[in-house]
Amino acid sequence: MKKKLIVTFLLLFSFLVTGCQMKEEIEPVHLSFIHGWGGTLRAHSIMQEIYDDFDAQNDDIILSSQPSSDSSIAVEKANDMLALDEMPNIVSTNGQSFYVENAAKRGKLLNLMNYLRQDSELMSQIHPSVLSVWTNTDGSLYTLPDALEVMGYWYNEKYFIEAGIVDENGEAALPGTWEEFFEVCEKLEQWNRTSGMLESVYALENVQVVENLLLARLGGENKAGLLMATNQPETYDTEEFRKVILDFSRIYQYSKNTDSLENARQYFIEGTTAIYFNGVWESEVIQSSSRSNEIAYANYPTNYGMQLSYVSPSSGYVVYDSPDERENEAAIRFLKYILSQEIQTRLAAETGQAPSNPKVDNQVIAEQYPVLGNALETAHRAEIQLKTITSVWSSEAIDIISASIEKACKDPAELEKMIQSLETAHK
16 A cells, blocks of 8 residues: 555656646746837837737747837936846847946856857848957957947938039039038038028037047048047047047037937928938938938048948847846847848838848838938948947047037147046046
Protein backbone atom coordinates (compact mmCIF):
# COMPACT_ATOMS: atom_id res chain seq x y z
CA MET A 1 0.00 0.00 0.00
CA LYS A 2 2.81 2.35 0.88
CA LYS A 3 4.52 1.56 -2.41
CA LYS A 4 1.30 2.41 -4.30
CA LEU A 5 0.98 5.69 -2.46
CA ILE A 6 4.60 6.57 -3.18
CA VAL A 7 4.20 5.71 -6.87
CA THR A 8 0.98 7.73 -7.04
CA PHE A 9 2.65 10.66 -5.32
CA LEU A 10 5.61 10.53 -7.71
CA LEU A 11 3.31 10.39 -10.71
CA LEU A 12 1.30 13.35 -9.44
CA PHE A 13 4.50 15.28 -8.70
CA SER A 14 5.88 14.49 -12.15
CA PHE A 15 2.60 15.57 -13.73
CA LEU A 16 2.63 18.87 -11.80
CA VAL A 17 6.26 19.57 -12.70
CA THR A 18 5.65 18.74 -16.36
CA GLY A 19 2.51 20.88 -16.36
CA CYS A 20 4.37 23.80 -14.85
CA GLN A 21 7.13 23.44 -17.41
CA MET A 22 4.62 23.43 -20.25
CA LYS A 23 2.94 26.48 -18.76
CA GLU A 24 6.29 28.24 -18.49
CA GLU A 25 7.08 27.41 -22.11
CA ILE A 26 3.90 29.05 -23.40
CA GLU A 27 3.90 31.98 -20.99
CA PRO A 28 4.27 35.18 -23.08
CA VAL A 29 7.25 37.44 -22.54
CA HIS A 30 6.30 40.80 -21.08
CA LEU A 31 8.21 43.81 -22.44
CA SER A 32 7.84 47.23 -20.84
CA PHE A 33 8.30 50.07 -23.33
CA ILE A 34 8.54 53.84 -22.74
CA HIS A 35 8.31 56.07 -25.78
CA GLY A 36 7.19 59.46 -27.02
CA TRP A 37 7.13 61.19 -30.34
CA GLY A 38 8.51 64.62 -31.20
CA GLY A 39 6.38 65.29 -34.26
CA THR A 40 2.69 65.90 -34.86
CA LEU A 41 -0.20 64.15 -33.12
CA ARG A 42 -0.87 62.24 -36.35
CA ALA A 43 2.71 60.93 -36.42
CA HIS A 44 2.44 59.96 -32.76
CA SER A 45 -0.78 58.08 -33.48
CA ILE A 46 0.76 56.23 -36.45
CA MET A 47 3.79 55.18 -34.41
CA GLN A 48 1.49 53.83 -31.71
CA GLU A 49 -0.32 51.82 -34.42
CA ILE A 50 3.02 50.42 -35.59
CA TYR A 51 3.89 49.39 -32.05
CA ASP A 52 0.43 47.88 -31.50
CA ASP A 53 0.79 45.88 -34.74
CA PHE A 54 3.97 44.29 -33.39
CA ASP A 55 2.12 43.31 -30.25
CA ALA A 56 -0.73 41.81 -32.29
CA GLN A 57 1.62 39.87 -34.61
CA ASN A 58 3.57 38.24 -31.78
CA ASP A 59 1.39 36.06 -29.56
CA ASP A 60 4.37 35.11 -27.41
CA ILE A 61 5.16 38.75 -26.55
CA ILE A 62 3.12 41.30 -24.62
CA LEU A 63 4.36 44.82 -25.31
CA SER A 64 3.28 47.09 -22.49
CA SER A 65 3.63 50.63 -23.82
CA GLN A 66 3.85 53.77 -21.74
CA PRO A 67 3.38 56.43 -24.45
CA SER A 68 3.77 60.17 -24.18
CA SER A 69 2.93 62.81 -26.78
CA ASP A 70 6.21 64.51 -25.89
CA SER A 71 9.41 62.50 -26.29
CA SER A 72 11.22 64.68 -23.75
CA ILE A 73 8.70 63.76 -21.06
CA ALA A 74 9.00 60.07 -21.95
CA VAL A 75 12.80 60.06 -21.70
CA GLU A 76 12.77 62.06 -18.46
CA LYS A 77 10.39 59.47 -17.02
CA ALA A 78 12.82 56.72 -17.99
CA ASN A 79 15.71 58.74 -16.56
CA ASP A 80 13.88 59.12 -13.24
CA MET A 81 13.61 55.33 -13.13
CA LEU A 82 17.39 55.08 -13.54
CA ALA A 83 17.80 57.08 -10.35
CA LEU A 84 15.97 54.20 -8.64
CA ASP A 85 18.18 51.67 -10.45
CA GLU A 86 15.27 50.62 -12.67
CA MET A 87 14.81 50.51 -16.43
CA PRO A 88 12.05 49.31 -18.78
CA ASN A 89 12.94 46.70 -21.38
CA ILE A 90 12.92 49.25 -24.22
CA VAL A 91 13.22 53.04 -24.26
CA SER A 92 12.86 55.18 -27.37
CA THR A 93 15.24 58.09 -26.76
CA ASN A 94 14.22 59.89 -29.98
CA GLY A 95 17.55 61.73 -30.23
CA GLN A 96 18.02 62.47 -26.54
CA SER A 97 21.40 60.82 -26.19
CA PHE A 98 21.92 61.78 -22.54
CA TYR A 99 19.79 58.81 -21.58
CA VAL A 100 22.06 56.43 -23.53
CA GLU A 101 25.06 57.81 -21.65
CA ASN A 102 23.34 57.62 -18.26
CA ALA A 103 22.03 54.08 -18.72
CA ALA A 104 25.35 52.84 -20.12
CA LYS A 105 27.25 54.25 -17.14
CA ARG A 106 24.94 52.28 -14.83
CA GLY A 107 25.59 49.09 -16.78
CA LYS A 108 21.92 48.75 -17.74
CA LEU A 109 22.15 48.52 -21.54
CA LEU A 110 22.18 45.43 -23.72
CA ASN A 111 25.12 45.28 -26.16
CA LEU A 112 23.26 45.11 -29.46
CA MET A 113 26.42 44.37 -31.43
CA ASN A 114 26.46 40.81 -30.07
CA TYR A 115 23.11 40.19 -31.75
CA LEU A 116 23.99 41.99 -35.00
CA ARG A 117 27.02 39.75 -35.46
CA GLN A 118 24.82 36.68 -35.18
CA ASP A 119 22.05 37.97 -37.48
CA SER A 120 23.14 39.03 -40.96
CA GLU A 121 19.59 40.06 -41.88
CA LEU A 122 19.39 42.46 -38.96
CA MET A 123 22.88 43.79 -39.70
CA SER A 124 21.80 44.55 -43.29
CA GLN A 125 18.98 46.73 -41.92
CA ILE A 126 21.43 49.07 -40.16
CA HIS A 127 22.60 52.24 -41.92
CA PRO A 128 26.43 52.48 -42.06
CA SER A 129 26.35 55.88 -40.35
CA VAL A 130 24.65 54.32 -37.32
CA LEU A 131 27.56 51.95 -36.86
CA SER A 132 30.17 54.67 -37.41
CA VAL A 133 28.61 57.05 -34.87
CA TRP A 134 27.31 54.73 -32.16
CA THR A 135 29.85 51.89 -32.07
CA ASN A 136 32.06 52.47 -29.04
CA THR A 137 35.83 52.00 -28.92
CA ASP A 138 35.37 48.61 -27.24
CA GLY A 139 33.09 47.47 -30.09
CA SER A 140 29.85 47.73 -28.13
CA LEU A 141 26.68 49.26 -29.56
CA TYR A 142 23.85 50.42 -27.31
CA THR A 143 21.32 52.21 -29.52
CA LEU A 144 19.61 51.84 -32.90
CA PRO A 145 17.47 54.63 -34.42
CA ASP A 146 14.44 53.98 -36.60
CA ALA A 147 15.06 57.18 -38.59
CA LEU A 148 17.96 59.35 -39.67
CA GLU A 149 18.19 63.07 -39.03
CA VAL A 150 18.32 64.56 -42.51
CA MET A 151 18.44 68.35 -42.41
CA GLY A 152 18.85 71.27 -44.74
CA TYR A 153 16.33 74.06 -45.08
CA TRP A 154 12.92 74.68 -46.66
CA TYR A 155 12.20 77.72 -48.80
CA ASN A 156 9.24 79.30 -50.56
CA GLU A 157 9.93 79.06 -54.31
CA LYS A 158 7.13 81.49 -55.15
CA TYR A 159 8.63 84.21 -52.94
CA PHE A 160 12.10 83.65 -54.39
CA ILE A 161 10.77 84.10 -57.93
CA GLU A 162 8.70 87.18 -57.02
CA ALA A 163 11.78 88.67 -55.34
CA GLY A 164 13.81 88.16 -58.54
CA ILE A 165 16.01 85.42 -57.10
CA VAL A 166 15.96 83.37 -60.30
CA ASP A 167 18.24 81.57 -62.74
CA GLU A 168 18.39 81.95 -66.51
CA ASN A 169 15.23 79.83 -66.83
CA GLY A 170 13.26 82.01 -64.44
CA GLU A 171 13.26 79.36 -61.71
CA ALA A 172 14.17 79.98 -58.08
CA ALA A 173 17.96 80.22 -57.73
CA LEU A 174 19.58 78.83 -54.60
CA PRO A 175 22.69 80.42 -53.06
CA GLY A 176 25.94 78.60 -53.80
CA THR A 177 27.99 80.30 -51.07
CA TRP A 178 27.24 81.81 -47.69
CA GLU A 179 27.82 85.29 -49.08
CA GLU A 180 25.20 84.54 -51.73
CA PHE A 181 22.89 83.32 -48.97
CA PHE A 182 23.04 86.73 -47.31
CA GLU A 183 22.43 88.36 -50.71
CA VAL A 184 19.29 86.24 -51.04
CA CYS A 185 18.17 87.39 -47.59
CA GLU A 186 18.73 91.02 -48.59
CA LYS A 187 16.73 90.62 -51.81
CA LEU A 188 13.85 89.05 -49.89
CA GLU A 189 13.86 91.98 -47.46
CA GLN A 190 13.84 94.49 -50.34
CA TRP A 191 10.96 92.63 -52.01
CA ASN A 192 9.07 92.62 -48.72
CA ARG A 193 9.22 96.42 -48.48
CA THR A 194 6.75 96.56 -51.36
CA SER A 195 4.91 93.22 -51.00
CA GLY A 196 4.48 93.29 -47.21
CA MET A 197 4.21 89.50 -47.19
CA LEU A 198 6.85 88.73 -44.57
CA GLU A 199 7.38 89.38 -40.89
CA SER A 200 11.01 88.36 -41.46
CA VAL A 201 13.06 86.26 -43.86
CA TYR A 202 13.01 83.40 -41.32
CA ALA A 203 12.23 82.78 -37.66
CA LEU A 204 14.81 81.29 -35.32
CA GLU A 205 14.76 79.72 -31.90
CA ASN A 206 17.83 78.54 -30.03
CA VAL A 207 17.73 74.85 -31.02
CA GLN A 208 17.71 75.75 -34.72
CA VAL A 209 20.68 78.08 -34.27
CA VAL A 210 22.87 75.51 -32.54
CA GLU A 211 21.65 72.19 -33.96
CA ASN A 212 20.68 73.20 -37.51
CA LEU A 213 22.85 76.14 -38.44
CA LEU A 214 26.13 76.16 -36.49
CA LEU A 215 27.94 73.18 -38.00
CA ALA A 216 26.48 73.87 -41.44
CA ARG A 217 27.91 77.39 -41.31
CA LEU A 218 31.23 76.22 -39.82
CA GLY A 219 31.60 73.30 -42.21
CA GLY A 220 30.77 75.57 -45.12
CA GLU A 221 33.44 78.18 -44.26
CA ASN A 222 36.54 76.32 -45.45
CA LYS A 223 38.26 72.95 -45.12
CA ALA A 224 39.58 73.79 -41.64
CA GLY A 225 36.04 74.66 -40.55
CA LEU A 226 34.78 71.41 -42.06
CA LEU A 227 37.33 69.47 -40.01
CA MET A 228 36.03 71.16 -36.84
CA ALA A 229 32.45 70.38 -37.85
CA THR A 230 33.10 66.67 -38.35
CA ASN A 231 35.01 65.92 -35.14
CA GLN A 232 35.18 66.99 -31.52
CA PRO A 233 37.59 69.97 -31.84
CA GLU A 234 40.95 69.85 -30.11
CA THR A 235 40.53 73.59 -29.60
CA TYR A 236 37.84 76.20 -30.25
CA ASP A 237 40.41 78.96 -30.32
CA THR A 238 40.63 79.13 -34.12
CA GLU A 239 40.22 81.81 -36.75
CA GLU A 240 37.43 79.85 -38.46
CA PHE A 241 35.38 79.42 -35.31
CA ARG A 242 35.67 83.11 -34.38
CA LYS A 243 34.69 84.25 -37.87
CA VAL A 244 31.69 81.93 -38.03
CA ILE A 245 30.37 82.90 -34.60
CA LEU A 246 30.67 86.60 -35.43
CA ASP A 247 28.89 85.89 -38.72
CA PHE A 248 25.83 84.83 -36.76
CA SER A 249 25.16 88.50 -36.13
CA ARG A 250 24.28 88.63 -39.85
CA ILE A 251 22.13 85.52 -39.55
CA TYR A 252 20.18 87.04 -36.66
CA GLN A 253 19.78 90.27 -38.66
CA TYR A 254 17.20 88.63 -40.96
CA SER A 255 15.45 86.66 -38.23
CA LYS A 256 12.36 87.00 -36.14
CA ASN A 257 13.28 85.47 -32.80
CA THR A 258 10.79 82.99 -31.43
CA ASP A 259 10.65 80.86 -28.31
CA SER A 260 9.53 77.62 -29.95
CA LEU A 261 10.10 75.52 -33.03
CA GLU A 262 6.34 75.22 -33.43
CA ASN A 263 6.07 78.99 -33.91
CA ALA A 264 8.92 79.01 -36.42
CA ARG A 265 7.17 76.27 -38.39
CA GLN A 266 3.83 78.05 -38.26
CA TYR A 267 5.25 81.34 -39.54
CA PHE A 268 6.66 79.50 -42.55
CA ILE A 269 3.51 77.48 -43.25
CA GLU A 270 1.41 80.65 -43.03
CA GLY A 271 3.74 82.41 -45.46
CA THR A 272 5.05 85.11 -43.14
CA THR A 273 8.63 83.83 -43.48
CA ALA A 274 10.38 82.66 -46.65
CA ILE A 275 12.91 80.18 -45.21
CA TYR A 276 12.58 77.53 -42.51
CA PHE A 277 15.56 75.69 -41.02
CA ASN A 278 14.61 72.11 -40.17
CA GLY A 279 14.72 68.55 -41.37
CA VAL A 280 12.91 66.46 -43.95
CA TRP A 281 10.48 65.22 -41.28
CA GLU A 282 8.65 68.52 -41.72
CA SER A 283 7.41 67.18 -45.05
CA GLU A 284 4.36 65.75 -43.28
CA VAL A 285 3.19 69.22 -42.25
CA ILE A 286 4.31 70.84 -45.49
CA GLN A 287 2.58 68.35 -47.79
CA SER A 288 -0.70 68.80 -45.95
CA SER A 289 -0.49 72.62 -45.99
CA SER A 290 -2.19 74.91 -48.50
CA ARG A 291 1.23 76.20 -49.59
CA SER A 292 2.77 72.80 -50.37
CA ASN A 293 3.08 73.60 -54.09
CA GLU A 294 5.18 76.69 -53.25
CA ILE A 295 7.67 75.00 -50.94
CA ALA A 296 10.88 73.12 -51.75
CA TYR A 297 13.88 71.73 -49.90
CA ALA A 298 17.52 72.88 -50.24
CA ASN A 299 20.97 71.87 -49.05
CA TYR A 300 23.24 74.36 -47.29
CA PRO A 301 25.80 76.29 -49.34
CA THR A 302 29.56 76.25 -48.79
CA ASN A 303 32.24 78.78 -49.70
CA TYR A 304 34.12 76.17 -51.73
CA GLY A 305 31.50 75.14 -54.28
CA MET A 306 29.92 72.08 -52.69
CA GLN A 307 26.52 71.41 -51.20
CA LEU A 308 26.18 70.38 -47.57
CA SER A 309 23.45 68.48 -45.76
CA TYR A 310 23.04 66.70 -42.45
CA VAL A 311 22.58 62.94 -42.76
CA SER A 312 23.01 61.77 -39.22
CA PRO A 313 21.85 58.98 -36.93
CA SER A 314 20.56 60.31 -33.64
CA SER A 315 20.18 58.03 -30.65
CA GLY A 316 17.19 55.73 -30.93
CA TYR A 317 15.98 52.63 -29.11
CA VAL A 318 17.93 51.21 -26.18
CA VAL A 319 17.34 47.82 -24.56
CA TYR A 320 17.69 46.81 -20.92
CA ASP A 321 20.23 44.04 -20.36
CA SER A 322 17.77 41.72 -18.64
CA PRO A 323 18.93 38.61 -16.74
CA ASP A 324 16.06 36.89 -18.60
CA GLU A 325 17.43 36.10 -22.06
CA ARG A 326 13.88 35.59 -23.38
CA GLU A 327 13.19 39.28 -22.71
CA ASN A 328 16.37 40.30 -24.53
CA GLU A 329 15.55 38.13 -27.54
CA ALA A 330 12.01 39.52 -27.65
CA ALA A 331 13.37 43.08 -27.56
CA ILE A 332 15.75 42.27 -30.43
CA ARG A 333 12.79 40.90 -32.39
CA PHE A 334 11.04 44.24 -31.79
CA LEU A 335 14.05 46.15 -33.18
CA LYS A 336 14.19 43.86 -36.19
CA TYR A 337 10.50 44.55 -36.84
CA ILE A 338 10.96 48.34 -36.56
CA LEU A 339 13.93 48.28 -38.93
CA SER A 340 12.33 45.98 -41.52
CA GLN A 341 11.80 47.37 -45.02
CA GLU A 342 8.04 47.12 -44.67
CA ILE A 343 7.85 49.14 -41.45
CA GLN A 344 10.58 51.57 -42.50
CA THR A 345 8.71 52.32 -45.74
CA ARG A 346 5.51 52.80 -43.78
CA LEU A 347 7.27 55.06 -41.29
CA ALA A 348 8.58 57.21 -44.15
CA ALA A 349 5.35 57.30 -46.15
CA GLU A 350 3.06 57.97 -43.18
CA THR A 351 5.17 60.10 -40.81
CA GLY A 352 7.66 61.84 -43.12
CA GLN A 353 10.79 60.39 -41.49
CA ALA A 354 14.01 59.51 -43.29
CA PRO A 355 14.31 55.72 -43.06
CA SER A 356 17.29 54.25 -41.25
CA ASN A 357 17.23 51.00 -43.23
CA PRO A 358 19.52 51.58 -46.26
CA LYS A 359 17.58 49.04 -48.36
CA VAL A 360 14.40 51.15 -48.47
CA ASP A 361 13.77 52.36 -52.02
CA ASN A 362 13.50 56.15 -52.16
CA GLN A 363 11.57 55.88 -55.44
CA VAL A 364 8.82 54.05 -53.57
CA ILE A 365 8.77 56.82 -50.97
CA ALA A 366 8.65 59.52 -53.69
CA GLU A 367 5.65 57.87 -55.33
CA GLN A 368 3.71 57.78 -52.06
CA TYR A 369 5.10 60.96 -50.53
CA PRO A 370 6.53 63.35 -53.16
CA VAL A 371 7.58 66.12 -50.74
CA LEU A 372 9.63 63.72 -48.62
CA GLY A 373 11.00 61.78 -51.59
CA ASN A 374 12.25 64.95 -53.30
CA ALA A 375 13.78 66.24 -50.07
CA LEU A 376 15.63 62.96 -49.45
CA GLU A 377 16.91 62.87 -53.02
CA THR A 378 18.21 66.43 -52.67
CA ALA A 379 19.87 65.74 -49.31
CA HIS A 380 21.63 62.61 -50.51
CA ARG A 381 22.99 64.50 -53.53
CA ALA A 382 25.00 66.80 -51.27
CA GLU A 383 28.73 66.19 -51.62
CA ILE A 384 29.20 66.84 -47.89
CA GLN A 385 27.03 65.03 -45.35
CA LEU A 386 27.53 66.10 -41.75
CA LYS A 387 26.55 64.44 -38.51
CA THR A 388 24.48 66.60 -36.18
CA ILE A 389 26.26 68.52 -33.45
CA THR A 390 24.87 66.21 -30.75
CA SER A 391 26.65 63.31 -32.46
CA VAL A 392 30.10 64.90 -32.72
CA TRP A 393 30.49 67.60 -30.03
CA SER A 394 30.26 67.20 -26.29
CA SER A 395 27.07 68.08 -24.44
CA GLU A 396 29.08 70.55 -22.32
CA ALA A 397 30.21 72.44 -25.43
CA ILE A 398 26.68 72.50 -26.85
CA ASP A 399 25.28 73.88 -23.58
CA ILE A 400 27.92 76.64 -23.44
CA ILE A 401 27.29 77.69 -27.04
CA SER A 402 23.50 77.57 -26.62
CA ALA A 403 23.69 79.87 -23.61
CA SER A 404 26.04 82.45 -25.12
CA ILE A 405 26.03 82.47 -28.94
CA GLU A 406 23.56 85.33 -29.35
CA LYS A 407 25.70 87.62 -27.18
CA ALA A 408 29.02 86.27 -28.47
CA CYS A 409 28.20 86.96 -32.11
CA LYS A 410 27.59 90.65 -31.38
CA ASP A 411 30.30 91.36 -28.80
CA PRO A 412 33.96 90.25 -29.24
CA ALA A 413 34.46 90.32 -25.47
CA GLU A 414 31.56 87.88 -25.00
CA LEU A 415 33.02 85.74 -27.76
CA GLU A 416 36.32 85.48 -25.88
CA LYS A 417 34.44 84.48 -22.73
CA MET A 418 32.61 81.77 -24.65
CA ILE A 419 35.82 80.41 -26.17
CA GLN A 420 37.52 80.39 -22.76
CA SER A 421 34.58 78.47 -21.28
CA LEU A 422 34.74 75.95 -24.14
CA GLU A 423 38.48 75.48 -23.68
CA THR A 424 38.08 74.97 -19.94
CA ALA A 425 35.28 72.43 -20.43
CA HIS A 426 37.36 70.56 -23.01
CA LYS A 427 40.34 70.02 -20.70
